[in-house]
Each structure stands twice: as structure tokens, then as C-alpha cells.
Amino acid sequence: MQKITKEQLTEKAVSLLRDGTVTHVLGWSAGEFDYDITPAVFSDEASLRKSFVWNDFCGANFSKYLVSKTRGIEGKLLVFLKPCDTYSFNQLLTEHRFDREKVYAIGIPCEGMADIDKVKAICGDGISSVNCDGEKLLVQSIYEDAPISVSPSDVLAERCVNCKSKKHVAYDELMGEDGDVLDSARFDEVSRIEAMSPDERFLFWQNELSRCIRCNACRDACPACTCEVCVFNNPRSGVENKSPANNFEEQMFHIIRAFHVAGRCTDCGECSRVCPQNIPLHLLNRKFIKEMNECYGEYQAGETVGSKSPLTDYTLEDLEPGEVFDRGDINA
Amino acid sequence: MQVKEYKPLIVAFCCNWCSYAGADLAGNNRLNYPAEVKIIRVPCSCRVNPMFILRAFQRGADGVILCGCHPGDCHYTSGNYFTRRRMAMLFSMLDFLGIERERTRVEWVSAAEGAKFAATMTEFAEQVAALGENKRLEDLRCKK
């Protein structure tokens, strides 16, 4: 259950629309089965009251939409930001990707989002509704008479299990209470893979990346991927393709994408959330974050606006590329 | 039947001001190094995009080495510092994906270090030869 209710958010949005603070509201629109929620721009009270929704399935990171949705509107756009979204928000501001003046940002607390695949793993297919209002999720299936009660912690999305921060780093207004930056175990999985032998690592990633169908969902959902023209769409870049022809292209796409967002990725986890093939793409980005933290000092993209990422900075004493692998020996 | 000796293909990106001159000096001093090493001249090591490195592997290179001015000596003052970070991160990522870390290297070679250039190339070529053909980052379409 989320601490802020849908009604509170709806009333807030309605009042801001009424008093003219904003002219549009970027929010979540209800779907067919409670979990299939679509981001939407509302501009009137009636549609807000009809379709606006806020529950445990509102995972989409809205920050990226600000790039397109703030264009060409008169007045301001209201956006609701979960703590992790606020990091993307700042990072996009750092990169001048939208006009801050066009946005009225409300920070809302987040108790973590549910992963429908995890729900289905417990309750099976055939879900007709999910009620998120109580302590437990009540899942109604067409195959069962009574709803199945599921504990939210059992179906928490992977990125929320390892939530890095409940603190909002940007907002005009905060609803509810702000949280803290958390001590997450988000690098554990990266460490686990690092501990494998090179052959095991290769097999692991071959297995994962070979499933890639280059649907570009990871890229298109990524708040760091806001390029006007992506190199993978640009025939002159030398890497353009519409489908991966073989495993080289599968690897290359993900290496280059991870490199391009390195130092800019806020670790929001959208890439893995949207991957239809369940490839743990966030691990590539986390690998970069972990490496940069260890080699160049802790850095959280989007923590502040205007900060310099580790790859656009340097010190005279940086490790040599060859030394990066020897760090273990130095520390030991 | 005589088995053809395996010769690795090595692409060396050399910065114009230090390492390319170092390679020239190796030539001036007639210091031998393997012919499998082919040099591409770039203005600065920081010009080398990770895409070039992947491209080389795709096209059949077995090893890629970047040479630049020693830290502090960059003709453009700071280029090699960026190279150092970028390549440290890229190589670490390749390693994470299980691609042999011995196939990539960054080396600082000054214009006076012809001997170092030749020795580095010889040693790197041996190291790559020991690994054998690049199989993990190859594009089969580009094989003959």
C-alpha cells in the first residue's frame, strides 16, 4: 500500500489545475486489469477524476516524458515524482533536456512498486483485478472465487528490493514525508558476477544477451537516453542496425549503450523493468556505477543539478586502466 | 602438411604527438616488432571512441592497444586523463562480460621511447598470441 492515496493526489492535481498553477498533469491512467497502467497527460478535471490512478503498479519513471511533454504547452506541467524519479529529473536538468520553468514537480513517497510477473508467479495467470488499498494486495483471478492475499514485500520489483533512496532530491512541493538515502545491497549481484571466472561470466552474459530482440524498449524507456538521434538509428555511426544480426551485435549494443549512459545513469531500473525478455540490463549500468564509485569516489548521478560525472572529470592520480583489475590486491 | 602459424592481428591507436612519434623513433632505430601490429594515427588518445575498439574486434582484430602521451604530457593538456578513465571503465566492462582482459591495453609511450614502443608491441603481440583467436567478441560475418 502506498502512503499517499490516489484521492489525495487527484485532489492536489485538481486544485492546482483550478488555481491555474498548472495547465497539464502528467499522471497515471487506469487500464484493464489494475496493473496495466499507462502514463497520460491530463488537462481537465473530468478526465483526472475518471482515469487518474495511483497504486503499486505505477512504476514508470516520468522524468523522461518531461523532455517531450513540456514542449509546446502554455503554462506548467504538473508531474508526480517518486524518489528515484527525482534523480532522473535532476540529471535531465543537468543536461538541459527540459525547461525547469515549465514544470511543477510534486515529490511523493513510494513504498516500492510491485512486479506483475512476481504476482503471477504466486497467483497464476488469469488476473482480473488487483486491489492495492490495504496492507496486502488482494488479487482476483478468473480461476478463483475469492481473492488471493499477497504480501507486497513478496512481489516487490527487483529495483525496489534494492531501492537506493527514499529521499527526494528535487521538487517544488513534497506530499507526505521525505525519506533517506538507503544502504542498499544493489551491488551484490554485480559482485556475484565479478566473482565468477571469465568463462562463467561470458556464458552468463551470452545466455542473457542472446535473448535480446533489439526492441529498444530499454533505450526508449531510459531517462538518460534522450538523444535527438541515437547512434543506433544513425546510419553514419557505423553501428546502426534494426535487429541484432548475431551475438556480436547483441553485445555491442549493450556495451555501447551502457557506456553512453555511464556517469549519467541514475540507476532507476527502467531498462530491466521494460525488457520483454527479462534481461538484467541494469547490472551493466550498475557495474559502471560500482566501478566509478570505487575508482573515482562515490558519485550519484542526479543527486544535484550541474554535477560533473566521473567520465567528464579526472584527477592526476587516477588508476591506470591496467591497475583497475589489481585493486583487490592493493586493498588486501 | 605444414600448419600455418597463427598470427594475431593487432590494432594500435597512437596519438600523433607522443606515441606515433615513438613508433617513428622505433623505426629510425630499426627496432623490430611484429608486423601484425598496425598503427592508426589519431590526434590524441582521447579521440578513440569505444566504438572503434569494438569495431576492430568485430572486424577480426585479436588485440587492441591504445598509446598516448604519459599523464601530464598530453599535447592537449588533459586528453590522456580522460582516456585513462574511459578505457579503465570500458576494459572493466569487457572483463565483466567475460571478454579476455588481456586483449586490450593502454600504454603511455613518449616520443623518446622508441624502444619502449617496440618492446610493448612485441610483448603485447605475444600476450595476444597466447590467447589465440578472438572468439568472444567476433562477428562471424567478417570471417573469411
Added chain:
Amino acid sequence: MNKKYLRDDIIRMSGVNPKKCMRCGKCSGTCPAYDEMEYHPHQFVSMVENGDIEPLLSSDSLYRCLTCFACAERCPRGVEPAKLIEAVRLTAIRRQGANRLTPSDIPAMLDEDIPQQALVSAFRKYTK
């Protein structure tokens, strides 16, 4: 114990890098216990660095250091000789039977002006 190991152990325990020393002698210039000492703070640094530790271990200088940290505070190179001396002292004390103070020594040393706490801390510092 081998010399190299002893040296490395002391350096590790102290967290001091004696290589940073530039031999300015400010530590010894500032040391209030200088005259009491056979080996002076700057000598501790260079002797540890050179692995010349046995003479230090058997010297009374170890117990003359007041641990006032003036040397550490004023060292321009951040070497912190006091920590090094402390590590050598700890090494001496850790050696079996090398306790500097035993409970039976205390009565003779008692002085009305010495606060109890000083005794306790001296006991902590000079015994295993």
C-alpha cells in the same frame, strides 16, 4: 620475528607512511620529552623505515613519549611520528613478559597529585 615483517607490521599498525617524511626534524624540534629520549621522534621515523627496530624496542625512549601528539599535529608531511612510536611501544608490550608496569609497581609510584585516571591509562598503555 623477521625484520621486514616487524617493520611492515609496525607500519600497518600505526597507519603511518614513513616514506612521506622529508627529514625536517620539526617533530623533534617540538617534542617536550626530547631530552629524556635516547631516540627522538624523527629517528623513530627513519629507523622504522630502515627496519632498524630492535634498538627502539629495547630503548627507554618508548616510554618517554608522552603521546602528546605535538609531533603529529605539527608534522608538515602528515607523518604522525607519535602513532609510530605508539606502534613500536605496542609491539614491545605485546612481546611476552614485556609488561612495563605490573600491579606491584603501583604502590611505590603513588603520588597524591596524580589523578587516578592517569594511573589507569598508564596501566593500559604499558601492559599487555
Added chain:
Amino acid sequence: MQRIGVFVCWCGSNIAGTVDVAAVADALKNEPGVVFSTDYQYMCSQAGQDLIVSSVKEYSLTGLVICSCSPRMHEVTFRKTAAAAGLNPYMVEIANIREQCSWVHKEMPIGTEKAIILGKAAVAKVNLNAPLTPGESPVTKRALVIGGGIAGIQTALDIADAGFPVDIVEKKPTIGGKMAQLDKTFPTLDCAACILTPKMVDVAQHENVRIFSYSEVTDVKGFIGNFDVTIKKNARYVNEDICTGCGDCVTKCPQKKVPNEFNLGMDNRSAIYIPFAQAVPKVATIDPAHCTMLKTGKCGVCSKVCKAKAIDYTQKDEYITEKYGAIVVATGFDPISMDKFDEFAYSQSPDVITSLEFERLTNAAGPTAGKLLRPSDGEHPQKIVFVQCVGSRCDSCSEKGKEYCSKICCMYTAKHAMLTRDKYPDTEVYVFYIDVRTPGKNFDEFYRRAVEEYGVHYIKGMVGKVTPEGKKLMVRASDLLDGKQLNIDADLVVLAAAIEPDKSARSLATMLTASMDTNDFFTEAHPKLRPVESPTAGVFLSGTCQGPKDIPETVSQAGAAAAKVIGLLAKDKLKGNPCVASSDELMCNGCSSCEKVCPYGAITYEDKEFRMPDRTTRIRRVASVNPAVCQGCGCCTVACPSGAMDLRGFMNEQIMAEVDAICK
């Protein structure tokens, strides 16, 4: 499609000895784009070049590949040849088959095979070459020198003497800088004022020099040859043009209790003041923080006594904007604050002073008229302790001092010690040192004289603590060579404080987009080969703003900087290197990644209106590279995630074509 000509050079037997040049020429005939391929004994000879020119005409060539020696050797030659043949000089690529092939491989088949591959790579690149034209920009023939110390004065004089107008901006009311405060100069012991003040007069009277004293630079725009600089002239409440510098106002001013900064606060001055007798410009300045008239509106004595009617209480700060072709930074240094060095009792006792204060104490124009007297009681000190390296050579994580050696302290301390012993032979002088560093002409001789002829006690060791006790200063120090601790009852302690760049340098560096090191010294374009240029084109460095220096070094660097400026201003137009970065505006995100890595500040952003593919128009922030400033390193091209930024002459496509050709 290009029409490429391939020319394979034998270089006598240098190449032909291990490379079958005919086979190379033959193999490259079939490469895409190649319409002509040949070999010749010496391509760089006149006959070889003529062959190229005639082939260009005969085969209508659009691009050339020369397989020869290193491009570092003859690239320029062949570019000129191309130009002579009517081609764009940048349509030439060199395949280095000598230094990187024939000279390092011994067997003909191996050498030949590699030469063919190198040739193919060059052909692949030329296929994608585009004609490049260096950009041209005009040069404003006026230089700006920021800082009016000896560095700035010398630079300005040298530039002015070459016939170019120069402006000096000095933030103090007078030029002269630190040197004006010095007494004598090492190692010749000539009087600083005697050699400096004539230069100050020279520069003031030079027809090509304008001096903006009591002024600061507040904004810098533009680039090499074309800077727009805003200078703020602080209100001095005295009309500079009318003031005669007679000093009547100074004498009559009732507010006389203002600490005199020229004497480092060791005496007082009046609220209206002329810093020192030889000040340039010699005009009075009202210190608004202390002037009763300006603070309360009541007084006006100076205005009454001024015969020239130069006083103007209503004067306002004035901003002027001027165009310059070159900027020289000469912002100088300051001794660091001694606040953090409690052990030397600097803030506890007036008799612990810095070396610069000692200079004023011994200067005839100083607070004691040149008599060495203790600040506390005016008595003559019998025992003086000099402490070297105070705040220099500290650990990098030390918050107190600096990591570097301040370079000048060893010598001026020797000078102070020697002069003291010379003037007051009854005084005992101790110098505590870590190392005595005397690498300069006649420097070590000077130091030895202090020890041998003047009997200065040089003690290897450091002072640990200074404790004021009554009229004495108890100095506790170590004597490392004798292995003892010393306790000296000194009358005066002189600290050789480390020097640091002037505080104003940091903000100035930001304005100039000139880079600084971690100590806030300006970085030079190359530490060895371009020591007086900053990495930002058109910005030059003079004096201690670049690193600690003594006067002769400062003056020589000042001259060198002037020479570079003269070289720049002598040109009517600047021709750039055409191999510069350029951004494809349609792909640029305006994300600033490129800007953050550019060492030259060549990248700026502008909001531009674009017609987008979806038929809408949009204002977008896009990067633009100033080709006059860009030096073509290409760092930005990799920082750019969208690939909008590319480097002419070394385009992504060109380098990848080379990779492809090599890996074929």
C-alpha cells in the same frame, strides 16, 4: 566517389629494400576509388612532386595517397604539392611504410604485405576525406595585461615597444606589485625601488600603454584575437586626470588610523592616501571604508585643501568595455596566511613576522625608516631566528600549507640574514632549514657568503615551537646534525611563509576559461614547450600566477609572454587548424558533456530554432565549436553520446574505415 592517385615511394632503398614497392602500387590499383597507382624513387624530390602534379591533371585526381615516410616528416610537403596541383591540401593521406614498416621489418614478403594493408587503410580514409579550409578570424591589435607588478609591467613594456597598444589593469591604486615592497634583491643586493620605479615611470609614460589602476576585469567574452573584456574602474573619489599627487590632502586628512596595507599593517595611513612616494599613477585615493565624509557626509577636509579641485565624493564605479587580441595574466602571488600555524605564535606576538614584513622593516621607506627594530617595543633585536619552509612542502592532505616548494624563500632568507649581519654585526642570526635550495646563477655562492663571510648560523632542522616569554621568544627547535634540541631566546622570529596565487586568480581563470592546477596556479599549454601560453588560445601567462618564481625568472617569462603576444598581434588574420571539432546541430542534445571535457573552452551553447522532422519548430540548445579556439584533440567526440560531435580530418567514419581496412 573520389578519384584517388596512389604514389608509392622507394625512398631509395630505405623502403624498397624491404617492401616490394611495385607490388604495393599494383595491389592498391584495385582498391575502391583508386584510378591511378605508381611508384617512384623519391616522392619528396622535385621530380617526385612534379609526377604527382602531372598525374593529378592527367587522371583528374581528387585525392592522394602517398605511401612513404612518416606524415610527421613530409605531410606538410605533400599537402603543398596537392595545393600546387589545385587540390585541397587536406585531400592527402600518408601511409607510413617507412618508419612503421620497412624499417622495422626485415623480410620482403612481410614488409610488402603490411605496406599494402597500410596503403589500403589510407585509401579507405581518403575516400571519406572532405576538403577542409582553415577558418580565418581578424586580430584586434591591442593587448590586455592583468596585473601591474613587475611581470605585468615588463610584458606591457615589451609589447608596447613593439608598437602595439597595451592596457594594464591593476586592482591596487598603484602599479608596482610585490616588488615595490621589497628592500633589496638577491643575489646582487641592488635596491628593488632603484630598478623597479624607473620601469614604472617608463610604462606610465609610454604612448602605447594605458594603465587602469584601482580596476578589475569583470567579464571576458570572445576568443583569441577577439576578446571583449569588461573592466570595472573602482571609484577612487579623486579625479585622476586633475590630481597632481601633491599630498596636501593626505597630510590634512583627520582620519589617520587606517592600517597601512603597503607596510602590511605595521603602521597607519590616512583615509585618503597615496600608497607610496613613487606610486604610479601618483594620485590620491579615498578609502571609502574609512573616509568620514563618505561614511557620514561630514568632513570634506580633503576637498577643501585640494588646490586642483580633484576630489569628487560623488564618483561612481565605472565599467568600460574594450576589445583585445591577446590577454596576459600576471596576477602574481601573496604570502599565505599564518593563522593556522599556531606553533610559531604569529598571532600571539608582534615580534613574530613574515619575511615580507621583514622587508618592510628593513626598507628605508618602511615603518621604521629602514632601522631594524622590534615591532613590539622598537628595540633593536639581538637574536633573530629565521624559519624556512613555513607552509611550503606540506603533505597533500595538509589543510595548513602547500604541497609545493615556494622556491624564493631560501634565497631571500639568505639575503635577510646577510643584510642583518652586515648592518648589525652584533646580532646573532639563526636560519633553520630543511634543505637549502639555490639553483640559480650566483645563488649558491650567495648563500655560502652568508654562512662563511657573514657568520649566519644555518641549522639543519625545524623549529617546533615558539613561545613568547616576557620580552623574549623562546624558540624550541631540533638540530638534526648535532642531534640535539635547541632552545633559543630570540628577539625576533621571521617566518618564510609559503606563497600562493593571488585570490582573484580563480575567478579570473573561470572568466578566461583558462585552466588551473589544484593550487590555483595557471596551467601552461605545455609544461616544457609552451610554458608562457595557457591552454586557452590567446591567453598568456606571466610571472608567479603560473608558479613560484624569482624576479629574473619573472622578467624573462614576462618577455617571453610579450614575444608570443607580439607574434599574435603582428598577424592581420588568424588561420586556424581546419582539423577541428564540429557539431551536427540536428543531432546535438545540448547536454553539455562535450563542454565539460574541452580543455580550451571552445564549446559554447546557443538556443536555436529548428524545424523538426515532425513539422514542428522547436527552440533547441545546441553546441557550437569555435574553430579559432578548438585545437582538435577530439575529446568531445567521445564524450558526446549522440555522436553529433565529430572531428574534421579524423571523422568517426574515417577512423572506422581505417580499422576496417586494416582488419580486412
Added chain:
Amino acid sequence: MRKCSLNSLQSVFGKIASSALLYLPVDSADGRAVFSKWDDGTPLSNALNTVRSPKDFFFPQTEDLMRFKTEGKSIEVIDVREETEDFVVFGVRACDVKSFDILDRVFLAEPRDSYYASRRDHGVIVSLACTRPSETCFCSTFGIDAASPAGDVSCWKTESEMFWQANTEKGEALIKKIEELTEECSDEAVKEQQEKTARIMKKLPLAGLNTDAFGGGKTEELFDRPEWTELSEACLGCGTCTFVCPTCQCYDIKDFNTGNGVIRYRCWDSCMYSEFTKMAHGNNRLSQKERFRQRFMHKLVYYPENNDGLFSCVGCGRCLSKCPISMNIAKVMKKLGGE
């Protein structure tokens, strides 16, 4: 109709695999069903359906068409087609079976796509009836009976048995091959299962979805509907829906220079991509709204218009569960069809 016990299913598979490659849905390590090649003992997945559709077998994501080689200044064209091996795809659901009708009308119409045709000729489709559809299923909207799948052979799986029914000549041949391992039987158990499934189908949340508002001739009515703006608002322009869709058939033809020659290949393309059908003059559809509209108009209006009213959606529900922002054809149909 014939049947075999589930215990003997592996030997039936073994028999089939003895003369053709056999593919079937298999549970992968991360718990999703994937079509994989059968090897001795590979168990059949119990999942409702695979993430990727079986269209991959006939229309793979990338496919080399030919090669060019240059020698000196001459150019040689090399046909790289190899004879397709016979193969059997087992466990295709009713919706996916229907998708082949839709693909056939595109690829087998003149000019015939010989690459696709060759695979169709060599492939046998064995369908498997659904018993436990998901909330995202809406095949009935398009007149598909999940309990009576078509295909060369149809199969029904009960608690303990697998029922087989040949529908085509190819199917007859397959059944013949496994004759010894199966026995003739009545269709009673199958009928029972079909009735049960039919009852479930009526309970599905999308059971009421209908195509009344769509079909050939509706272009003018639907093209400028204002709802497109709202529907496409959140679309990221990724290709997920297209690439998991069993009926999407757009592709691009590209050349790849290997350094030793050129490979001309085709690969899936998505009408959702901004570079789709980009030509010298630029893009055909410039905004995401236009691209979004194209996809659904094609499925619901243009395709039926040219194909006797056949819609090019089979209601498999993959796009419903995979779209990153949960926008899909069901929502589009509801919105434009007046909910």
C-alpha cells in the same frame, strides 16, 4: 482422432524428431517458455504461451538474402540460400496458428517470398489447445477458438493424455509416422475439455471486446479520430509490441560490408520506429502519433480491407503483457469502438 499417454509423449517426440527437427515450448531458466529444439528428454512447458511467437521459424528476425563479392573491379553475386530442413513446431496455440494465415497472405501472394515459402513448405505446425487462458487473451474477438486450434495437426492435452488430430496432408503424414505410438480414440474427452474452456473464455475480462467498429472501409471514419493523440501520448516508440507480435511482418533490407564482401540481409523492422521506411525525402510518418496510428490502422482496417475482412491481430495478448507503458490494441479498440 488418436491419443497417447503423457508418459509416452517423449517417445512420440523422439519418433517425430527422428525424421525432422522438432521444436516445442520449453521452460527456460528464468521461468518463461521459449521455443527450443527438442533433445532426448526435453520436457514440454506447461506455460500458456511463449514470449516470442512461432513466426520466427518462418520469418526469422534476421536472414541473409545474398552476398556480393568484388574482385578487382568486378562484382559477383552469390546466392546463400540453403535447402531448408524439414521441421516440426509442436505446441503452437490457436492464436499463433491463425497468424500463419495472415503471414501467408503477405509472403505467399505474388511476388512470392521464396525464403518464407521454403520454410512453410518444410515446416509442419502442430497446435495445442488452450485450457487455461490468461486475462490478456482475446482470440475469440477475432473468431478464434482457443479450444479448437487449427494447424497441420491439432493436439489436446488432458491430465494424462495427449490427443492428436490431423487436419492436412502434412498432418496425416506426421500422424502416420507416430501411428505405432498412438491409438485410435473417440473425441469425447476433447469435447469435454472444449466445453470447459469455452466457459472460461466467456469469463475473460476482454471477452466482450469486438471488432464492430473496424474492418475494411473504415479508414475515413477512423483516421482522424481525436483519440489517437491521447492513445499515442505515452508511446515510447520502441518495437516491443511489433517484435513479440505473431502477425507483424515488416522488414528492412540492409547491406553489411564485411570487408571481404557484402552481405545483403533482411531484418525485422517496426512501424513504431522513427526510422521506419525512411527514404531519401525523409520519413513517411513524422510523429509518433502517426506511427502509432499506422500500426493499429494496419491491423484493424488496412489489412482486412485487402484481405477479405481478415484482421491481422489474433488476440494472443503478447503486446498487452509486454508493452513498457501498457498501451495496446485492446485499449485502442475499446477507446475507438466506444468502450
